[in-house]
Amino acid sequence: MLKSVHHIAIITSDYTRSKDFYTRILGLEIINEVYRKERDSYKLDLALNGNYIIELFSFPHPPARVSRPEACGLRHLAFAVEDVEQAVESLESQGVKCEPVRIDPITDKKFTFFEDPDGLPLELYEAF
Structure with missing residues (x-):
């Protein structure tokens, strides 16, 4: 299907x-x-x-949409990257604030969050 x-x-x-x-x-x-x-x-x-x-x-x-704390609905959009730290450095050099890099306790993969201009949570996930 x-x-x-x-x-x-x-x-x-x-x-x-x-x-x-x-x-x-x-x-x-x-x-x-x-x-x-x-x-x-x-x-x-x-x-x-x-x-x-x-x-x-x-x-x-458009009406504002509640995003945090953990509102019902779409939680975030995640982008796969090869190197989270490098991606964070690139974003921060362009004025985008990122959260500290964390490790997923289930997969042992690095990830972090940042926001688009409207506060939509976006994730960088070290998938490779």
Whole structure:
């Protein structure tokens, strides 16, 4: 039945700021960008290593979503990296604050969290 995750949709409070964050800072590739006049909304399709993964949306006055402490719903979005410390260094050099690196007690893999411009929790997970 299910084959894979097709994409993750994220609604932003500041489209320009989030577009810059996901493309320039995180390095996602723009596949397509459209403005939908009838909805006063942008839709930006983003890829990672050629794989379509995120739809970034703007909508006028989206309501705030509770994220912490551990609100019900989507908890976070995790990105696999080869070297967590190197990824943290890259993010922090661009002004992105990261939590201290921790070790997953079950897998013994390194991980940390940071946030997108709207406070959505994002994770770096040393998967390789």
